[in-house]
Amino acid sequence: MTDAISISNAQLRFGETVALDGVSLSIRRGTCFGIVGESGSGKTTLMRAILGLQRLDHGEIRILCNPLVHSRAALKQRAGFIQPIFQDPAASLSPRSRIRTLMNEVGTVLREPHAATRERLGVILNRLGLPPGVIDKYPHEISGGQARRVAIARALLMKPSILIADEPTAGLDVSVQGDLLNLLQDIRRSDNITLVVISHNLAIVRLIAENAVVMRAGKVVEGGEIGSLFGSPQEVYTRDLLAAWPSIRAANTKR
Amino acid sequence: MAISLRNLSVDYSLQQGTAHALRGVSLEIQEGEMLGLVGESGSGKSTVALALMGLLANNAQVTSGTATIEGKNFDLTKRNATAALRGRGMAMIFQDPMLSLNPVFTIGAQLCEVLRRRAPGSDRKTRVEMAQDALAKVKLSNPARRMNQYPHELSGGMRQRVVIAMALLSEPALLIADEPTTALDVTVEAQIMREIIGLRDRIGCAVLLITHSLGLVTEYCDAISVLYAGEKLESGTVEEVQRQPGHPYTRMLFDCEVPIDRQRHADASENRFTVIAGELPDPRLRPPGCIFNSRCDVSFEDCTTINPSDYPVRNDAGHSARCLRLRTP
Ligand SMILES: Nc1ncnc2c1ncn2[C@@H]1O[C@H](COP(=O)(O)OP(=O)(O)O)[C@@H](O)[C@H]1O
Ligand SMILES: Nc1ncnc2c1ncn2[C@@H]1O[C@H](COP(=O)(O)OP(=O)(O)O)[C@@H](O)[C@H]1O
Numbered sequence: 001m002t003d004a005i006s007i008s009n010a011q012l013r014f015g016e017t018v019a020l021d022g023v024s025l026s027i028r029r030g031t032c033f034g035i036v037g038e039s040g041s042g043k044t045t046l047m048r049a050i051l052g053l054q055r056l057d058h059g060e061i062r063i064l065c066n067p068l069v070h071s072r073a074a075l076k077q078r079a080g081f082i083q084p085i086f087q088d089p090a091a092s093l094s095p096r097s098r099i100r101t102l103m104n105e106v107g108t109v110l111r112e113p114h115a116a117t118r119e120r121l122g123v124i125l126n127r128l129g130l131p132p133g134v135i136d137k138y139p140h141e142i143s144g145g146q147a148r149r150v151a152i153a154r155a156l157l158m159k160p161s162i163l164i165a166d167e168p169t170a171g172l173d174v175s176v177q178g179d180l181l182n183l184l185q186d187i188r189r190s191d192n193i194t195l196v197v198i199s200h201n202l203a204i205v206r207l208i209a210e211n212a213v214v215m216r217a218g219k220v221v222e223g224g225e226i227g228s229l230f231g232s233p234q235e236v237y238t239r240d241l242l243a244a245w246p247s248i249r250a251a252n253t254k255r
Numbered sequence: 256m257a258i259s260l261r262n263l264s265v266d267y268s269l270q271q272g273t274a275h276a277l278r279g280v281s282l283e284i285q286e287g288e289m290l291g292l293v294g295e296s297g298s299g300k301s302t303v304a305l306a307l308m309g310l311l312a313n314n315a316q317v318t319s320g321t322a323t324i325e326g327k328n329f330d331l332t333k334r335n336a337t338a339a340l341r342g343r344g345m346a347m348i349f350q351d352p353m354l355s356l357n358p359v360f361t362i363g364a365q366l367c368e369v370l371r372r373r374a375p376g377s378d379r380k381t382r383v384e385m386a387q388d389a390l391a392k393v394k395l396s397n398p399a400r401r402m403n404q405y406p407h408e409l410s411g412g413m414r415q416r417v418v419i420a421m422a423l424l425s426e427p428a429l430l431i432a433d434e435p436t437t438a439l440d441v442t443v444e445a446q447i448m449r450e451i452i453g454l455r456d457r458i459g460c461a462v463l464l465i466t467h468s469l470g471l472v473t474e475y476c477d478a479i480s481v482l483y484a485g486e487k488l489e490s491g492t493v494e495e496v497q498r499q500p501g502h503p504y505t506r507m508l509f510d511c512e513v514p515i516d517r518q519r520h521a522d523a524s525e526n527r528f529t530v531i532a533g534e535l536p537d538p539r540l541r542p543p544g545c546i547f548n549s550r551c552d553v554s555f556e557d558c559t560t561i562n563p564s565d566y567p568v569r570n571d572a573g574h575s576a577r578c579l580r581l582r583t584p
């Protein structure tokens with residue numbers, strides 16, 4: 001099976017801060033890959049590098065076997081097969097345009113007639129459980145959960161083969177978090193998408209990903225198949241992370 | 256001495272209408288115990304804390320409610336009802352520690368100020384020693400150096416430790432912690448929770464832990480109260496409520512929680528997650544019957560018309576829930 005994303009020895013500094021310190025990993029096509037780690041460990045920076053929004057100091061990133069090229073044309077072309085869902089959905093939705101405008105832009109990028117984009121959009125909105133009227137709203141008029149769905153709808157409209165989501169459930173109540181995760185699971189199954197999920201929620205990553213890496217201070221501390229990574233972690237840091245996780249224990253075994 | 260809050264109702268006036276954020280909420284916390292107050296965002300958890308502290312926004316009105324703290328009664332409908340307790344009888348830890356810290360004063364100056372208010376007669380040298388000692392107690396590294404640092408020089412977790420040290424010095428009868436670890440990493444969260452427990456054990460105060468995480472509640476709390484759309488639906492010991500939730504909403508909340516050791520399907524894409532369909536009702540217009548009726552999976556005819564009172568669960572005096580299914584015929 002070919003790799004959707006492969007990264008070798010990615011290095012990047014911001015002044016004194018080493019944001020990425022020799023990260024290497026590969027993500028197989030059609031799988032879900034988790035990136036976990038404490039805040040400041042370099043997860044978002046890695047995502048931005050994968051999207052070509054952030055140049056590396058050293059190292060190489062290949063998307064679907066092609067090396068990342070940093071030109072406007074390449075960036076635009078890449079948008080056709082790799083799509084981000086940023087942590088703050090409002091940041092990816094322009095505050096002054098209605099959601100409709102945002103969606104129409106997709107048609108322009110894909111050089112698709114507006115009518116065709118609109119028809120696909122109708123199907124996607126329906127599938128994400130968003131009311132059709134949502135496209136006439138401004139980003140501030142919708143709830144956090146809805147904003148995240150709109151960001152996903154927009155990403156899906158681009159027909160990507162790789163979806164990369166930064167903390168997709170952060171700030172959501174448990175009652176709606178499951179809905180979003182089920183949705184991502186459905187999309188994976190029906191569209192055979194490669195899904196990269198960045199999250200500090202170990203319990204969730206453990207359930208949706210096949211493989212994962214644990215990052216700390218710009219380095220991959222440990223990585224591998226999720227069952228063995230979480231079942232028998234080799235590194236002290238991974239063990240500490242798992243031990244700190246507040247867990248619902250069976251009521252009768254408590255204390 | 257137990258802390259109690261009885262029949263708290265709070266309204267917020269909006270441009271259009273009035274939001275009834277809390278309706279008749281009562282809580283009880285035993286001395287030396289930690290009560291977890293849980294509920295979805297918007298359920299009114301912070302409003303409970305702010306009403307107790309007397310820190311509600313200007314458009315808020317307490318329409319009913321009394322509190323008993325250190326054996327004294329307070330009428331919460333009066334402005335500044337608990338002012339005498341702020342910084343002495345009660346202390347609060349917010350999600351954002353900067354709400355409790357002043358950016359222009361050093362850590363040491365702020366801790367000493369707490370002591371000066373608490374024990375006006377003490378001399379400066381004693382206060383500095385006590386402040387430094389408090390920083391050591393909450394395991395802040397290098398306490399002597401921290402005394403001369405400003406809040407912005409510390410990380411989020413370190414700042415939260417300073418706020419806990421401040422609470423420690425004020426020796427409150429009630430400590431309220433509103434999502435104290437939500438912005439922190441799991442490893443730091445565990446440390447901060449341990450410091451809060453440590454503080455409680457040192458001064459024997461009651462703690463109200465406000466959180467949306469049932470994981471934290473089952474791990475650290477003695478008792479739990481469940482808030483939904485401004486109403487308390489269930490309360491009891493963590494053990495009892497977890498073993499047999501009396502309200503369908505509580506059961507559904509527990510079902511939504513994702514344990515780190517949940518059974519995992521070999522094909523990861525087959526793993527599904529639990530959802531509570533529907534949304535919180537409009538706080539301006541309470542539907543008749545049970546407040547949770549529209550989202551309940553076991554509701555029946557009576558639920559649309561009868562607002563359930565508090566029924567004991569399994570004849571346990573300390574465990575009750577507001578569900579008509581608990582009625583005894
Ligand atoms: N644009 C930037 N300028 C300077 N430092 C940055 C920038 N972006 C990230 N950093 C730093 O790089 C490190 C990694 O950050 P980030 O990738 O956001 O971590 P994470 O997403 O894991 O929380 C942090 O120390 C952060 O402060
Ligand atoms: N200052 C305010 N003005 C108007 N409505 C408010 C104000 N503060 C809170 N609310 C409303 O009161 C309800 C309860 O809010 P809050 O106590 O913050 O809930 P929680 O802490 O459980 O998320 C929500 O519907 C919220 O929108």
Ligand SMILES: [Mg+2]
Pocket residue numbers: 043044045166
């Ligand atoms: Mg990040």
Ligand SMILES: [Mg+2]
Pocket residue numbers: 300301302
């Ligand atoms: Mg709150």
